[in-house]
Structures are given as structure tokens and as C-alpha cells.
Amino acid sequence: MTGNDVSRKMKAEKAGSNTLRKEEMKMKSFDYVIQDELGLHARPAGLLVKEAKQFASRISLTKDGKTVSATQLMMLMGMGVKRGATVTVTVEGEDEDAACAAIEKFFRENL
Numbered sequence: 001m002t003g004n005d006v007s008r009k010m011k012a013e014k015a016g017s018n019t020l021r022k023e024e025m026k027m028k029s030f031d032y033v034i035q036d037e038l039g040l041h042a043r044p045a046g047l048l049v050k051e052a053k054q055f056a057s058r059i060s061l062t063k064d065g066k067t068v069s070a071t072q073l074m075m076l077m078g079m080g081v082k083r084g085a086t087v088t089v090t091v092e093g094e095d096e097d098a099a100c101a102a103i104e105k106f107f108r109e110n111l
Contacts, residue, residue: 028100029090032107040081044110049073051106057093059103070103 034040040048052059052070059070063085068075070089081087089107091100 026096027090027092028096029088030100030104031086031088032104032111034081034083034085034087034111036111037083039083039085040076040079040087040111042077045073045076047110048076048103048106051103052099055091055093055095055099055102057091057096057099059099060090062088062090 036044049071060067061070061076061079061081063079063081066079067090068079070076089100089103091103093099
């Protein structure tokens with residue numbers, strides 16, 4: 001095996017390991033239509049931040065192409081989410097299954 005062959009083999013192995021890591025890192029998400037007549041206002045936004053901070057996973061909300069972290073109260077309120085709006089909640093991280101279930105339950109009960 002020549003030096004170039006070894007280099008190509010190492011690059012292929014490295015690329016394969018990156019692919020494996022991407023496959024292992026899954027992401028969960030769900031869409032939710034806001035039911036609260038006031039939308040995502042201060043009280044539920046504050047409770048959402050508190051709930052999201054309990055998890056190691058990154059939790060974010062997306063509406064109309066704008067994405068914000070669920071742990072940033074002012075950013076959440078700045079989204080202007082009104083009743084009837086659809087938000088996409090994305091959860092990614094080591095405890096994403098538990099986090100996604102808890103956040104989805106939070107939305108059903110509070111928004």
C-alpha cells in the first residue's frame with residue numbers, strides 16, 4: 001500500500017465515522033397549533049422556559065421561518081405567537097425522548 005492509499009483509507013474511515021455519528025444523533029420534532037386565546041404570552045412562556053431548562057437537550061420553537069431557543073423567555077415572547085398559529089418544536093440531545101414527551105405534554109396542557 002502506498003502513502004496515497006493509506007491517506008485515502010484514513011479519509012474514508014473518518015468519513016464513515018462522521019456518518020455514523022450523524023445517524024446516532026436523531027432529532028425529534030412535532031407541530032402544534034396554539035389553542036390559548038392569548039397565544040404564547042408571558043405566563044405560559046415563562047413556564048415553558050422553566051420546563052425546557054430541566055433537560056440537557058436543545059429545545060427550540062420555529063414559526064414562520066424564525067427559530068428561537070425554548071430557554072430564552074424574551075425571544076419566545078418576541079415571536080408573537082398568536083392563537084391558531086402553528087409552531088414546530090424541535091428537540092435534540094441525549095435526553096430528547098423524555099424532553100420531547102414532556103414538552104409536548106406541556107403544550108397540550110398549557111397552550
